[in-house]
Structures are given as C-alpha cells and as structure tokens.
Amino acid sequence: MGVAYSVGEVDHLYTFFVQWSPHRFTEHRRRRSFLLVDKEKLAVIDSLLSDPDPEHWNIITVRKEKRSQSVCSSPSVSTSEDEDTEDTLPVLQQDSQILREQHIEKLAPHLPARVQCSPWQLVYSTDTHGTSLKTLYRNTAEIQQPVLLLIQDTHNQVFGAFSSDSFRVSDCCYGTGETFLFTFSPEFQMFRWSGENSYFVRGFLDSLQLGAGGGPFGLWLDSDLLRGSTFPCNTFRNAPLCPHQDFSVRALEVWSFQ
Structure with a gap:
C-alpha cells in the first residue's frame, strides 16, 4: 500500500536525506535529470523511437539548441558552458545591497526544492526601511513562507540564515x-x-536569535539591527559565521520567496 506525502513533508524528508546521506546528493546529482512530459507527447516520442527515421528527426542537447537560437537571433550574443547555470538562477525582484551573482550561484542550489524556482522578493532592508527589529517583524508578519536573512558586517563579510518560518516575536x-x-x-x-x-529561531522584541545550546547563539542580532554576534552552537554545529564574533552591521536584508 502506497503512502502519500504533502509538498512540505517531501521537502522535510529530502532535507533529512541530504543531512544524513550527503554522499548521495553531490552537486552532480543535484542537477535536474528529468522532464515532465504529457501522455500525448510521450506517445509521439515512443512512436519515433520504435521506428526511427533520421530524415525526420534527431536528438540534440538543450545547450546546443540554445546556442543555435542565440546565433540566429543576434550575432552579438555569446554563449558559454555556464549558460545552463545562469538559466537556473532565481530572479531577484529588487536590487540587493549585499548579494552578488557569485553569492546566489553558491547559495541557491542548497535551498529547499519548494522555493528554488520562486522569485526572490525583498521584504526588509536596512537601506530602505531603517534599522529596527520591530519594522523587520512588521514587514514579515503576513509571510507564510520561508525567508532568507542576509548580513554584511562593517568588514564586508557576508553571512546569514535560511529560516523555514518568517521572523516573528514568539514565546x-x-x-x-x-x-x-x-x-x-x-x-x-x-x-x-x-x-x-530544535532551537532554530526565537524572536524577542529586543533581539533575534538563531541556534542555541551549549553556550551562546549561532547568530544573534540586537533590537536596532546594528550589532550582532555569532558563536558555535549545538543546533547547527557551526563555526562562527565571520572572523569577528561580535560584529557591527553595515547592511541587512530579508528576502521571501513569492
């Protein structure tokens, strides 16, 4: 008898397997290896494969087809082996004061599958909304999705957290x-x-905490979002996220996945 799982449950199972069987989920295996095809198209493909005729069809790679389209459309457009990677990068709906393309390339593949194809929406930025944890909570209050916290300190170090839940004050x-x-x-x-x-996130009016156990927090921010700290914690068994464990914030952003 089969078992049905919701989308959220599938993501949690996937996260569990990645955590405890990382050797089965290398970067190569993370690449998509399937396409959804409706029954009618599948029947056509089956008929062609059962009686192939090279005069009527041939198999080409997606990269080759893109290169052909690019050459035909405009001689000034150049293609590269990285084009497939560029096509899979998420779309940022607003400009970021922190993120660069290399950050997105490294971070995006590690996000849960349910948000990997979603555009990124900037919901809070110290550059736009000022430095206030209360404003951050207010801007994320209606979000029923995961959020991405990004921090750049005064030494230009970039780090942060992915939270399965939006930030809020909690007991x-x-x-x-x-x-x-x-x-x-x-x-x-x-x-x-x-x-x-399970000390993932806890929100207070005067601070935001991520990770705990065995001493200080994995990541801690004050009520003005001007100062923070990062230390090893049991929840994530992390190293400090920046060389200066007590840091000053230059820029902070929170992104949601719409």
Missing part, C-alpha cells in the same frame, strides 16, 4: 530542520540542522 522557538546558517567568509559554508536540539 518559544520555532522553525524546522530546513533552517540553516551559512557564510561566505572566506569561502561558502553552510551549517544544517545537527538534530541535537
């Missing part, structure tokens, strides 16, 4: 095992849920 910790910390300082690293505790 207890919230979030799921999809939540993780990450840093680009000096190279990209991500720290997934260790399974040791």
Whole structure:
C-alpha cells in the first residue's frame, strides 16, 4: 500500500536525506535529470523511437539548441558552458545591497526544492526601511513562507540564515530542520540542522536569535539591527559565521520567496 506525502513533508524528508546521506546528493546529482512530459507527447516520442527515421528527426542537447537560437537571433550574443547555470538562477525582484551573482550561484542550489524556482522578493532592508527589529517583524508578519536573512558586517563579510518560518516575536522557538546558517567568509559554508536540539529561531522584541545550546547563539542580532554576534552552537554545529564574533552591521536584508 502506497503512502502519500504533502509538498512540505517531501521537502522535510529530502532535507533529512541530504543531512544524513550527503554522499548521495553531490552537486552532480543535484542537477535536474528529468522532464515532465504529457501522455500525448510521450506517445509521439515512443512512436519515433520504435521506428526511427533520421530524415525526420534527431536528438540534440538543450545547450546546443540554445546556442543555435542565440546565433540566429543576434550575432552579438555569446554563449558559454555556464549558460545552463545562469538559466537556473532565481530572479531577484529588487536590487540587493549585499548579494552578488557569485553569492546566489553558491547559495541557491542548497535551498529547499519548494522555493528554488520562486522569485526572490525583498521584504526588509536596512537601506530602505531603517534599522529596527520591530519594522523587520512588521514587514514579515503576513509571510507564510520561508525567508532568507542576509548580513554584511562593517568588514564586508557576508553571512546569514535560511529560516523555514518568517521572523516573528514568539514565546518559544520555532522553525524546522530546513533552517540553516551559512557564510561566505572566506569561502561558502553552510551549517544544517545537527538534530541535537530544535532551537532554530526565537524572536524577542529586543533581539533575534538563531541556534542555541551549549553556550551562546549561532547568530544573534540586537533590537536596532546594528550589532550582532555569532558563536558555535549545538543546533547547527557551526563555526562562527565571520572572523569577528561580535560584529557591527553595515547592511541587512530579508528576502521571501513569492
């Protein structure tokens, strides 16, 4: 007898398998290896394969077809082996003061499957909305989706967190095992849920905390979003996200997936 799972449950299962069987989910395996085809098109394909005629059809790669279209449409358009990667990058609906293309390329493949194809919507930015944790909570109050927290400190280090739940004031910790910390300082690293505790996120009026257990928080921000700290914690078994464990914020953004 089969078992049916919701989209959210499938994402949680996928996160579990990635966490505990990382050797089965290398970058190569992360690439999409299937296409959805309706029955009518599948019947046509089956008929062609059963009686192939090279005069009527041939198989080409997507990259080759794109290169052909590009050459025909405009001689000034150049193609490269990285074109497939560019096509899979998410669309940012607004400009970011923090993100660069190399950040997105490294981070996007590690997001849960349910948000990987979604455009990114900027819901809070210190550059636009000022430095206030209350404003951040207010801007994310109606969001029923995961959010991405990005921080650039005064030493130009970039790091942050992916939260399965939007940020809010709470009496207890919230979030799921999809939540993780990450840093680009000096190279990209991500720290997934260790399974040791469930202290993913907790919001106070005067601070925002991610990860805990065994001492300080994995990531902590004050009420003005001007100062923060990052230390190893049991929730993610992370290293500090930046060289200066007590840091000052130059820019902070929160993105949702619409």
